[in-house]
Amino acid sequence: MYLGFNMYFTIFIQLVVIHVIHSVQTDTEACNSFCIPGIPGIPGNHGNPGTSGPQGLNGEKGLKGEQGMKGDDGRNSLDGIPGKLGPKGPQGIIGLPGTNGVKGEQGMKGNNGRNGLDGLKGQKGTHGLTERAGENGVKGEKGEQASQKKSAFTAIFHSTSPGRHTTSPMKYNSIITNVGNHYNKETGKFVCIIPGVYVFQVTSRKNNVSGAKVRTRIMKNGDVLIATITEADGYNSASTMVVLDLVSGDGVWTQPYDTNHNYYTAGDFGHCSFSGFLLYAA
Known part of the structure:
Protein backbone atom coordinates (compact mmCIF):
# COMPACT_ATOMS: atom_id res chain seq x y z
CA MET A 1 0.00 0.00 0.00
CA TYR A 2 2.82 2.39 0.84
CA LEU A 3 4.66 1.48 -2.39
CA GLY A 4 1.60 2.37 -4.53
CA PHE A 5 1.21 5.74 -2.86
CA ASN A 6 4.82 6.70 -3.63
CA MET A 7 4.39 5.76 -7.24
CA TYR A 8 1.27 7.93 -7.61
CA PHE A 9 2.90 10.81 -5.85
CA THR A 10 5.90 10.68 -8.18
CA ILE A 11 3.64 10.75 -11.27
CA PHE A 12 1.78 13.72 -9.85
CA ILE A 13 5.00 15.70 -9.35
CA GLN A 14 6.13 14.95 -12.89
CA LEU A 15 2.84 16.26 -14.29
CA VAL A 16 3.14 19.47 -12.27
CA VAL A 17 6.70 20.07 -13.52
CA ILE A 18 5.64 19.45 -17.11
CA HIS A 19 2.77 21.89 -16.66
CA VAL A 20 5.06 24.56 -15.25
CA ILE A 21 7.61 24.13 -17.99
CA HIS A 22 4.88 24.38 -20.62
CA SER A 23 3.56 27.58 -19.07
CA VAL A 24 7.02 29.13 -19.00
CA GLN A 25 7.63 28.22 -22.61
CA THR A 26 4.33 29.81 -23.64
CA ASP A 27 5.08 32.95 -21.71
CA THR A 28 8.59 33.16 -23.16
CA GLU A 29 7.38 32.81 -26.75
CA ALA A 30 4.85 35.62 -26.21
CA CYS A 31 7.49 37.88 -24.69
CA ASN A 32 9.88 37.18 -27.48
CA SER A 33 7.35 38.67 -29.90
CA PHE A 34 6.04 41.60 -27.93
CA CYS A 35 8.02 42.22 -24.68
CA ILE A 36 11.06 41.73 -22.67
CA PRO A 37 10.93 38.65 -20.34
CA GLY A 38 10.57 39.42 -16.68
CA ILE A 39 12.20 37.86 -13.70
CA PRO A 40 10.90 34.30 -12.98
CA GLY A 41 8.43 34.18 -10.13
CA ILE A 42 8.79 32.21 -6.92
CA PRO A 43 7.73 28.52 -7.30
CA GLY A 44 4.31 27.88 -5.90
CA ASN A 45 3.44 25.49 -3.18
CA HIS A 46 3.05 21.80 -3.88
CA GLY A 47 -0.44 20.82 -4.82
CA ASN A 48 -2.54 18.36 -2.91
CA PRO A 49 -1.77 14.66 -3.47
CA GLY A 50 -3.58 13.15 -6.31
CA THR A 51 -5.95 10.26 -6.03
CA SER A 52 -4.54 6.76 -5.83
CA GLY A 53 -3.83 5.12 -9.12
CA PRO A 54 -4.93 1.63 -10.02
CA GLN A 55 -3.14 -1.28 -8.33
CA GLY A 56 -0.23 -2.64 -10.29
CA LEU A 57 0.18 -6.23 -11.42
CA ASN A 58 1.66 -8.76 -9.00
CA GLY A 59 5.38 -9.20 -9.45
CA GLU A 60 7.05 -12.54 -10.10
CA LYS A 61 7.80 -14.76 -7.06
CA GLY A 62 11.36 -14.32 -5.88
CA LEU A 63 13.89 -17.18 -5.67
CA LYS A 64 14.06 -19.23 -2.41
CA GLY A 65 16.89 -18.02 -0.20
CA GLU A 66 19.65 -20.31 1.02
CA GLN A 67 19.21 -21.90 4.44
CA GLY A 68 21.14 -20.14 7.15
CA MET A 69 23.63 -21.82 9.44
CA LYS A 70 22.18 -23.68 12.41
CA GLY A 71 22.65 -21.77 15.61
CA ASP A 72 23.54 -23.36 18.96
CA ASP A 73 20.91 -24.51 21.41
CA GLY A 74 21.03 -21.11 23.04
CA ARG A 75 21.69 -22.45 26.52
CA ASN A 76 24.50 -19.95 27.04
CA SER A 77 22.68 -17.01 25.48
CA LEU A 78 21.66 -13.94 27.42
CA ASP A 79 17.96 -14.20 26.61
CA GLY A 80 17.30 -16.61 29.55
CA ILE A 81 17.27 -19.88 27.58
CA PRO A 82 19.05 -22.62 29.62
CA GLY A 83 22.64 -23.20 28.62
CA LYS A 84 24.42 -26.55 28.04
CA LEU A 85 24.85 -28.94 30.99
CA GLY A 86 28.11 -28.45 32.79
CA PRO A 87 30.49 -31.26 33.93
CA LYS A 88 29.58 -33.40 36.96
CA GLY A 89 30.71 -31.82 40.18
CA PRO A 90 32.79 -33.57 42.88
CA GLN A 91 31.12 -35.77 45.51
CA GLY A 92 29.79 -33.88 48.45
CA ILE A 93 30.93 -34.31 52.04
CA ILE A 94 29.43 -37.32 53.87
CA GLY A 95 26.62 -36.22 56.10
CA LEU A 96 26.51 -36.78 59.84
CA PRO A 97 24.96 -40.08 61.12
CA GLY A 98 21.25 -39.96 61.73
CA THR A 99 19.70 -40.55 65.13
CA ASN A 100 18.87 -44.09 66.25
CA GLY A 101 15.45 -45.36 65.27
CA VAL A 102 12.81 -46.52 67.72
CA LYS A 103 13.44 -50.09 69.04
CA GLY A 104 11.08 -52.56 67.41
CA GLU A 105 8.92 -55.07 69.24
CA GLN A 106 10.34 -58.51 70.07
CA GLY A 107 9.59 -61.11 67.37
CA MET A 108 7.82 -64.45 67.91
CA LYS A 109 9.85 -67.33 69.37
CA GLY A 110 11.24 -69.61 66.64
CA ASN A 111 10.99 -73.39 66.55
CA ASN A 112 13.55 -75.42 68.45
CA GLY A 113 16.52 -76.45 66.32
CA ARG A 114 17.56 -80.05 65.78
CA ASN A 115 19.92 -81.65 68.25
CA GLY A 116 23.56 -81.26 67.35
CA LEU A 117 25.96 -84.13 66.88
CA ASP A 118 27.40 -85.80 69.95
CA GLY A 119 30.68 -84.28 70.99
CA LEU A 120 33.90 -86.24 71.23
CA LYS A 121 34.51 -88.19 74.40
CA GLY A 122 36.77 -86.26 76.72
CA GLN A 123 40.00 -87.60 78.11
CA LYS A 124 40.00 -89.38 81.40
CA GLY A 125 40.69 -86.95 84.22
CA THR A 126 43.41 -87.38 86.79
CA HIS A 127 42.88 -87.60 90.53
CA GLY A 128 42.78 -84.32 92.33
CA LEU A 129 45.30 -83.35 94.95
CA THR A 130 42.90 -84.35 97.71
CA GLU A 131 41.98 -87.69 96.13
CA ARG A 132 44.41 -90.57 96.18
CA ALA A 133 43.82 -94.15 95.27
CA GLY A 134 43.74 -96.35 98.33
CA GLU A 135 46.14 -99.22 98.81
CA ASN A 136 45.15 -102.69 97.68
CA GLY A 137 43.43 -104.69 100.36
CA VAL A 138 44.46 -108.12 101.54
CA LYS A 139 43.51 -110.87 99.12
CA GLY A 140 40.62 -112.91 100.41
CA GLU A 141 40.57 -116.65 100.78
CA LYS A 142 39.37 -118.78 97.91
CA GLY A 143 35.68 -119.50 98.19
CA GLU A 144 34.13 -122.89 97.81
CA GLN A 145 32.56 -123.60 94.40
CA ALA A 146 28.85 -124.11 94.52
CA SER A 147 27.76 -127.63 93.77
CA GLN A 148 26.43 -127.88 90.18
CA LYS A 149 23.85 -130.55 89.48
CA LYS A 150 24.70 -132.64 86.43
CA SER A 151 22.89 -135.15 84.25
Missing part, protein backbone atom coordinates in the same frame (compact mmCIF):
# COMPACT_ATOMS: atom_id res chain seq x y z
CA ALA A 152 23.80 -136.22 80.68
CA PHE A 153 23.99 -139.35 78.55
CA THR A 154 24.47 -140.74 75.00
CA ALA A 155 23.59 -144.34 74.07
CA ILE A 156 23.91 -145.99 70.62
CA PHE A 157 23.45 -149.20 68.68
CA HIS A 158 26.95 -150.08 67.54
CA SER A 159 28.09 -153.69 67.61
CA THR A 160 24.57 -155.08 67.22
CA SER A 161 22.01 -153.82 64.69
CA PRO A 162 18.53 -153.28 66.12
CA GLY A 163 17.00 -154.83 62.97
CA ARG A 164 13.20 -155.04 62.89
CA HIS A 165 12.80 -153.68 66.39
CA THR A 166 9.54 -154.36 68.23
CA THR A 167 7.18 -151.57 69.25
CA SER A 168 8.75 -151.15 72.69
CA PRO A 169 11.50 -149.06 74.34
CA MET A 170 14.71 -149.28 72.30
CA LYS A 171 17.57 -150.65 74.45
CA TYR A 172 20.78 -149.09 73.10
CA ASN A 173 23.59 -151.56 73.79
CA SER A 174 26.55 -149.12 73.85
CA ILE A 175 26.88 -146.27 76.36
CA ILE A 176 29.13 -143.32 75.41
CA THR A 177 28.24 -140.94 78.28
CA ASN A 178 26.07 -141.44 81.35
CA VAL A 179 26.76 -138.62 83.86
CA GLY A 180 24.76 -139.40 87.01
CA ASN A 181 23.80 -142.86 85.65
CA HIS A 182 20.30 -141.62 84.96
CA TYR A 183 20.03 -143.66 81.73
CA ASN A 184 19.19 -147.34 82.36
CA LYS A 185 20.76 -149.61 79.73
CA GLU A 186 18.62 -152.59 80.79
CA THR A 187 15.29 -150.79 80.28
CA GLY A 188 16.39 -148.27 77.60
CA LYS A 189 14.79 -145.45 79.64
CA PHE A 190 16.10 -142.20 81.13
CA VAL A 191 14.67 -141.60 84.62
CA CYS A 192 14.71 -138.02 85.96
CA ILE A 193 16.42 -137.63 89.35
CA ILE A 194 17.14 -133.86 89.20
CA PRO A 195 14.03 -131.79 88.37
CA GLY A 196 14.68 -129.22 85.66
CA VAL A 197 14.73 -128.53 81.91
CA TYR A 198 16.29 -131.22 79.69
CA VAL A 199 17.21 -131.53 76.02
CA PHE A 200 16.72 -134.90 74.21
CA GLN A 201 17.82 -135.89 70.69
CA VAL A 202 17.33 -139.08 68.63
CA THR A 203 18.87 -140.28 65.32
CA SER A 204 17.58 -143.37 63.46
CA ARG A 205 19.25 -145.06 60.46
CA LYS A 206 17.27 -147.04 57.85
CA ASN A 207 18.59 -150.06 55.91
CA ASN A 208 18.63 -150.27 52.11
CA VAL A 209 15.78 -152.78 51.69
CA SER A 210 13.38 -151.64 48.94
CA GLY A 211 10.33 -149.99 50.48
CA ALA A 212 11.91 -149.88 53.95
CA LYS A 213 10.70 -147.15 56.35
CA VAL A 214 11.83 -145.91 59.76
CA ARG A 215 9.77 -143.76 62.11
CA THR A 216 10.94 -143.25 65.70
CA ARG A 217 9.05 -141.58 68.55
CA ILE A 218 10.28 -139.87 71.72
CA MET A 219 8.03 -140.93 74.59
CA LYS A 220 7.47 -139.43 78.05
CA ASN A 221 5.75 -141.57 80.64
CA GLY A 222 4.04 -143.50 77.78
CA ASP A 223 2.88 -140.37 75.86
CA VAL A 224 4.08 -139.58 72.34
CA LEU A 225 5.90 -136.20 72.26
CA ILE A 226 7.62 -135.99 68.88
CA ALA A 227 8.69 -138.32 66.04
CA THR A 228 11.03 -138.52 63.04
CA ILE A 229 10.61 -140.46 59.78
CA THR A 230 12.60 -141.47 56.68
CA GLU A 231 11.19 -143.41 53.68
CA ALA A 232 13.77 -142.72 50.97
CA ASP A 233 15.42 -145.64 49.18
CA GLY A 234 18.88 -146.81 50.30
CA TYR A 235 20.63 -146.04 53.56
CA ASN A 236 19.17 -142.87 55.10
CA SER A 237 19.02 -141.28 58.52
CA ALA A 238 16.56 -138.95 60.26
CA SER A 239 16.82 -137.09 63.55
CA THR A 240 14.85 -134.74 65.80
CA MET A 241 15.18 -132.95 69.16
CA VAL A 242 12.89 -131.84 71.99
CA VAL A 243 13.20 -129.73 75.18
CA LEU A 244 11.27 -131.05 78.21
CA ASP A 245 10.52 -129.74 81.69
CA LEU A 246 10.78 -132.82 83.94
CA VAL A 247 10.13 -133.60 87.57
CA SER A 248 11.69 -136.34 89.63
CA GLY A 249 10.58 -139.82 88.51
CA ASP A 250 9.63 -138.87 84.90
CA GLY A 251 10.81 -141.42 82.30
CA VAL A 252 11.87 -140.64 78.70
CA TRP A 253 12.70 -143.23 75.96
CA THR A 254 12.43 -143.97 72.22
CA GLN A 255 10.51 -146.68 70.33
CA PRO A 256 9.36 -147.48 66.74
CA TYR A 257 6.05 -146.06 65.47
CA ASP A 258 4.81 -149.49 64.36
CA THR A 259 6.02 -152.73 62.70
CA ASN A 260 5.82 -151.14 59.23
CA HIS A 261 8.33 -148.40 60.21
CA ASN A 262 11.06 -150.41 61.99
CA TYR A 263 13.67 -151.23 59.32
CA TYR A 264 16.65 -150.14 61.46
CA THR A 265 20.33 -150.76 60.83
CA ALA A 266 23.61 -149.82 62.52
CA GLY A 267 27.30 -150.42 62.02
CA ASP A 268 30.69 -148.77 61.73
CA PHE A 269 29.43 -146.28 59.07
CA GLY A 270 26.17 -145.28 60.74
CA HIS A 271 24.46 -145.49 64.11
CA CYS A 272 21.15 -145.17 65.87
CA SER A 273 21.57 -142.93 68.92
CA PHE A 274 19.66 -141.46 71.86
CA SER A 275 21.06 -138.50 73.92
CA GLY A 276 19.88 -136.18 76.70
CA PHE A 277 21.28 -133.61 79.18
CA LEU A 278 20.18 -131.24 81.92
CA LEU A 279 19.95 -127.66 80.61
CA TYR A 280 19.37 -126.16 84.04
CA ALA A 281 17.96 -127.45 87.31
CA ALA A 282 14.61 -126.27 88.61
Whole structure:
Protein backbone atom coordinates (compact mmCIF):
# COMPACT_ATOMS: atom_id res chain seq x y z
CA MET A 1 0.00 0.00 0.00
CA TYR A 2 2.82 2.39 0.84
CA LEU A 3 4.66 1.48 -2.39
CA GLY A 4 1.60 2.37 -4.53
CA PHE A 5 1.21 5.74 -2.86
CA ASN A 6 4.82 6.70 -3.63
CA MET A 7 4.39 5.76 -7.24
CA TYR A 8 1.27 7.93 -7.61
CA PHE A 9 2.90 10.81 -5.85
CA THR A 10 5.90 10.68 -8.18
CA ILE A 11 3.64 10.75 -11.27
CA PHE A 12 1.78 13.72 -9.85
CA ILE A 13 5.00 15.70 -9.35
CA GLN A 14 6.13 14.95 -12.89
CA LEU A 15 2.84 16.26 -14.29
CA VAL A 16 3.14 19.47 -12.27
CA VAL A 17 6.70 20.07 -13.52
CA ILE A 18 5.64 19.45 -17.11
CA HIS A 19 2.77 21.89 -16.66
CA VAL A 20 5.06 24.56 -15.25
CA ILE A 21 7.61 24.13 -17.99
CA HIS A 22 4.88 24.38 -20.62
CA SER A 23 3.56 27.58 -19.07
CA VAL A 24 7.02 29.13 -19.00
CA GLN A 25 7.63 28.22 -22.61
CA THR A 26 4.33 29.81 -23.64
CA ASP A 27 5.08 32.95 -21.71
CA THR A 28 8.59 33.16 -23.16
CA GLU A 29 7.38 32.81 -26.75
CA ALA A 30 4.85 35.62 -26.21
CA CYS A 31 7.49 37.88 -24.69
CA ASN A 32 9.88 37.18 -27.48
CA SER A 33 7.35 38.67 -29.90
CA PHE A 34 6.04 41.60 -27.93
CA CYS A 35 8.02 42.22 -24.68
CA ILE A 36 11.06 41.73 -22.67
CA PRO A 37 10.93 38.65 -20.34
CA GLY A 38 10.57 39.42 -16.68
CA ILE A 39 12.20 37.86 -13.70
CA PRO A 40 10.90 34.30 -12.98
CA GLY A 41 8.43 34.18 -10.13
CA ILE A 42 8.79 32.21 -6.92
CA PRO A 43 7.73 28.52 -7.30
CA GLY A 44 4.31 27.88 -5.90
CA ASN A 45 3.44 25.49 -3.18
CA HIS A 46 3.05 21.80 -3.88
CA GLY A 47 -0.44 20.82 -4.82
CA ASN A 48 -2.54 18.36 -2.91
CA PRO A 49 -1.77 14.66 -3.47
CA GLY A 50 -3.58 13.15 -6.31
CA THR A 51 -5.95 10.26 -6.03
CA SER A 52 -4.54 6.76 -5.83
CA GLY A 53 -3.83 5.12 -9.12
CA PRO A 54 -4.93 1.63 -10.02
CA GLN A 55 -3.14 -1.28 -8.33
CA GLY A 56 -0.23 -2.64 -10.29
CA LEU A 57 0.18 -6.23 -11.42
CA ASN A 58 1.66 -8.76 -9.00
CA GLY A 59 5.38 -9.20 -9.45
CA GLU A 60 7.05 -12.54 -10.10
CA LYS A 61 7.80 -14.76 -7.06
CA GLY A 62 11.36 -14.32 -5.88
CA LEU A 63 13.89 -17.18 -5.67
CA LYS A 64 14.06 -19.23 -2.41
CA GLY A 65 16.89 -18.02 -0.20
CA GLU A 66 19.65 -20.31 1.02
CA GLN A 67 19.21 -21.90 4.44
CA GLY A 68 21.14 -20.14 7.15
CA MET A 69 23.63 -21.82 9.44
CA LYS A 70 22.18 -23.68 12.41
CA GLY A 71 22.65 -21.77 15.61
CA ASP A 72 23.54 -23.36 18.96
CA ASP A 73 20.91 -24.51 21.41
CA GLY A 74 21.03 -21.11 23.04
CA ARG A 75 21.69 -22.45 26.52
CA ASN A 76 24.50 -19.95 27.04
CA SER A 77 22.68 -17.01 25.48
CA LEU A 78 21.66 -13.94 27.42
CA ASP A 79 17.96 -14.20 26.61
CA GLY A 80 17.30 -16.61 29.55
CA ILE A 81 17.27 -19.88 27.58
CA PRO A 82 19.05 -22.62 29.62
CA GLY A 83 22.64 -23.20 28.62
CA LYS A 84 24.42 -26.55 28.04
CA LEU A 85 24.85 -28.94 30.99
CA GLY A 86 28.11 -28.45 32.79
CA PRO A 87 30.49 -31.26 33.93
CA LYS A 88 29.58 -33.40 36.96
CA GLY A 89 30.71 -31.82 40.18
CA PRO A 90 32.79 -33.57 42.88
CA GLN A 91 31.12 -35.77 45.51
CA GLY A 92 29.79 -33.88 48.45
CA ILE A 93 30.93 -34.31 52.04
CA ILE A 94 29.43 -37.32 53.87
CA GLY A 95 26.62 -36.22 56.10
CA LEU A 96 26.51 -36.78 59.84
CA PRO A 97 24.96 -40.08 61.12
CA GLY A 98 21.25 -39.96 61.73
CA THR A 99 19.70 -40.55 65.13
CA ASN A 100 18.87 -44.09 66.25
CA GLY A 101 15.45 -45.36 65.27
CA VAL A 102 12.81 -46.52 67.72
CA LYS A 103 13.44 -50.09 69.04
CA GLY A 104 11.08 -52.56 67.41
CA GLU A 105 8.92 -55.07 69.24
CA GLN A 106 10.34 -58.51 70.07
CA GLY A 107 9.59 -61.11 67.37
CA MET A 108 7.82 -64.45 67.91
CA LYS A 109 9.85 -67.33 69.37
CA GLY A 110 11.24 -69.61 66.64
CA ASN A 111 10.99 -73.39 66.55
CA ASN A 112 13.55 -75.42 68.45
CA GLY A 113 16.52 -76.45 66.32
CA ARG A 114 17.56 -80.05 65.78
CA ASN A 115 19.92 -81.65 68.25
CA GLY A 116 23.56 -81.26 67.35
CA LEU A 117 25.96 -84.13 66.88
CA ASP A 118 27.40 -85.80 69.95
CA GLY A 119 30.68 -84.28 70.99
CA LEU A 120 33.90 -86.24 71.23
CA LYS A 121 34.51 -88.19 74.40
CA GLY A 122 36.77 -86.26 76.72
CA GLN A 123 40.00 -87.60 78.11
CA LYS A 124 40.00 -89.38 81.40
CA GLY A 125 40.69 -86.95 84.22
CA THR A 126 43.41 -87.38 86.79
CA HIS A 127 42.88 -87.60 90.53
CA GLY A 128 42.78 -84.32 92.33
CA LEU A 129 45.30 -83.35 94.95
CA THR A 130 42.90 -84.35 97.71
CA GLU A 131 41.98 -87.69 96.13
CA ARG A 132 44.41 -90.57 96.18
CA ALA A 133 43.82 -94.15 95.27
CA GLY A 134 43.74 -96.35 98.33
CA GLU A 135 46.14 -99.22 98.81
CA ASN A 136 45.15 -102.69 97.68
CA GLY A 137 43.43 -104.69 100.36
CA VAL A 138 44.46 -108.12 101.54
CA LYS A 139 43.51 -110.87 99.12
CA GLY A 140 40.62 -112.91 100.41
CA GLU A 141 40.57 -116.65 100.78
CA LYS A 142 39.37 -118.78 97.91
CA GLY A 143 35.68 -119.50 98.19
CA GLU A 144 34.13 -122.89 97.81
CA GLN A 145 32.56 -123.60 94.40
CA ALA A 146 28.85 -124.11 94.52
CA SER A 147 27.76 -127.63 93.77
CA GLN A 148 26.43 -127.88 90.18
CA LYS A 149 23.85 -130.55 89.48
CA LYS A 150 24.70 -132.64 86.43
CA SER A 151 22.89 -135.15 84.25
CA ALA A 152 23.80 -136.22 80.68
CA PHE A 153 23.99 -139.35 78.55
CA THR A 154 24.47 -140.74 75.00
CA ALA A 155 23.59 -144.34 74.07
CA ILE A 156 23.91 -145.99 70.62
CA PHE A 157 23.45 -149.20 68.68
CA HIS A 158 26.95 -150.08 67.54
CA SER A 159 28.09 -153.69 67.61
CA THR A 160 24.57 -155.08 67.22
CA SER A 161 22.01 -153.82 64.69
CA PRO A 162 18.53 -153.28 66.12
CA GLY A 163 17.00 -154.83 62.97
CA ARG A 164 13.20 -155.04 62.89
CA HIS A 165 12.80 -153.68 66.39
CA THR A 166 9.54 -154.36 68.23
CA THR A 167 7.18 -151.57 69.25
CA SER A 168 8.75 -151.15 72.69
CA PRO A 169 11.50 -149.06 74.34
CA MET A 170 14.71 -149.28 72.30
CA LYS A 171 17.57 -150.65 74.45
CA TYR A 172 20.78 -149.09 73.10
CA ASN A 173 23.59 -151.56 73.79
CA SER A 174 26.55 -149.12 73.85
CA ILE A 175 26.88 -146.27 76.36
CA ILE A 176 29.13 -143.32 75.41
CA THR A 177 28.24 -140.94 78.28
CA ASN A 178 26.07 -141.44 81.35
CA VAL A 179 26.76 -138.62 83.86
CA GLY A 180 24.76 -139.40 87.01
CA ASN A 181 23.80 -142.86 85.65
CA HIS A 182 20.30 -141.62 84.96
CA TYR A 183 20.03 -143.66 81.73
CA ASN A 184 19.19 -147.34 82.36
CA LYS A 185 20.76 -149.61 79.73
CA GLU A 186 18.62 -152.59 80.79
CA THR A 187 15.29 -150.79 80.28
CA GLY A 188 16.39 -148.27 77.60
CA LYS A 189 14.79 -145.45 79.64
CA PHE A 190 16.10 -142.20 81.13
CA VAL A 191 14.67 -141.60 84.62
CA CYS A 192 14.71 -138.02 85.96
CA ILE A 193 16.42 -137.63 89.35
CA ILE A 194 17.14 -133.86 89.20
CA PRO A 195 14.03 -131.79 88.37
CA GLY A 196 14.68 -129.22 85.66
CA VAL A 197 14.73 -128.53 81.91
CA TYR A 198 16.29 -131.22 79.69
CA VAL A 199 17.21 -131.53 76.02
CA PHE A 200 16.72 -134.90 74.21
CA GLN A 201 17.82 -135.89 70.69
CA VAL A 202 17.33 -139.08 68.63
CA THR A 203 18.87 -140.28 65.32
CA SER A 204 17.58 -143.37 63.46
CA ARG A 205 19.25 -145.06 60.46
CA LYS A 206 17.27 -147.04 57.85
CA ASN A 207 18.59 -150.06 55.91
CA ASN A 208 18.63 -150.27 52.11
CA VAL A 209 15.78 -152.78 51.69
CA SER A 210 13.38 -151.64 48.94
CA GLY A 211 10.33 -149.99 50.48
CA ALA A 212 11.91 -149.88 53.95
CA LYS A 213 10.70 -147.15 56.35
CA VAL A 214 11.83 -145.91 59.76
CA ARG A 215 9.77 -143.76 62.11
CA THR A 216 10.94 -143.25 65.70
CA ARG A 217 9.05 -141.58 68.55
CA ILE A 218 10.28 -139.87 71.72
CA MET A 219 8.03 -140.93 74.59
CA LYS A 220 7.47 -139.43 78.05
CA ASN A 221 5.75 -141.57 80.64
CA GLY A 222 4.04 -143.50 77.78
CA ASP A 223 2.88 -140.37 75.86
CA VAL A 224 4.08 -139.58 72.34
CA LEU A 225 5.90 -136.20 72.26
CA ILE A 226 7.62 -135.99 68.88
CA ALA A 227 8.69 -138.32 66.04
CA THR A 228 11.03 -138.52 63.04
CA ILE A 229 10.61 -140.46 59.78
CA THR A 230 12.60 -141.47 56.68
CA GLU A 231 11.19 -143.41 53.68
CA ALA A 232 13.77 -142.72 50.97
CA ASP A 233 15.42 -145.64 49.18
CA GLY A 234 18.88 -146.81 50.30
CA TYR A 235 20.63 -146.04 53.56
CA ASN A 236 19.17 -142.87 55.10
CA SER A 237 19.02 -141.28 58.52
CA ALA A 238 16.56 -138.95 60.26
CA SER A 239 16.82 -137.09 63.55
CA THR A 240 14.85 -134.74 65.80
CA MET A 241 15.18 -132.95 69.16
CA VAL A 242 12.89 -131.84 71.99
CA VAL A 243 13.20 -129.73 75.18
CA LEU A 244 11.27 -131.05 78.21
CA ASP A 245 10.52 -129.74 81.69
CA LEU A 246 10.78 -132.82 83.94
CA VAL A 247 10.13 -133.60 87.57
CA SER A 248 11.69 -136.34 89.63
CA GLY A 249 10.58 -139.82 88.51
CA ASP A 250 9.63 -138.87 84.90
CA GLY A 251 10.81 -141.42 82.30
CA VAL A 252 11.87 -140.64 78.70
CA TRP A 253 12.70 -143.23 75.96
CA THR A 254 12.43 -143.97 72.22
CA GLN A 255 10.51 -146.68 70.33
CA PRO A 256 9.36 -147.48 66.74
CA TYR A 257 6.05 -146.06 65.47
CA ASP A 258 4.81 -149.49 64.36
CA THR A 259 6.02 -152.73 62.70
CA ASN A 260 5.82 -151.14 59.23
CA HIS A 261 8.33 -148.40 60.21
CA ASN A 262 11.06 -150.41 61.99
CA TYR A 263 13.67 -151.23 59.32
CA TYR A 264 16.65 -150.14 61.46
CA THR A 265 20.33 -150.76 60.83
CA ALA A 266 23.61 -149.82 62.52
CA GLY A 267 27.30 -150.42 62.02
CA ASP A 268 30.69 -148.77 61.73
CA PHE A 269 29.43 -146.28 59.07
CA GLY A 270 26.17 -145.28 60.74
CA HIS A 271 24.46 -145.49 64.11
CA CYS A 272 21.15 -145.17 65.87
CA SER A 273 21.57 -142.93 68.92
CA PHE A 274 19.66 -141.46 71.86
CA SER A 275 21.06 -138.50 73.92
CA GLY A 276 19.88 -136.18 76.70
CA PHE A 277 21.28 -133.61 79.18
CA LEU A 278 20.18 -131.24 81.92
CA LEU A 279 19.95 -127.66 80.61
CA TYR A 280 19.37 -126.16 84.04
CA ALA A 281 17.96 -127.45 87.31
CA ALA A 282 14.61 -126.27 88.61
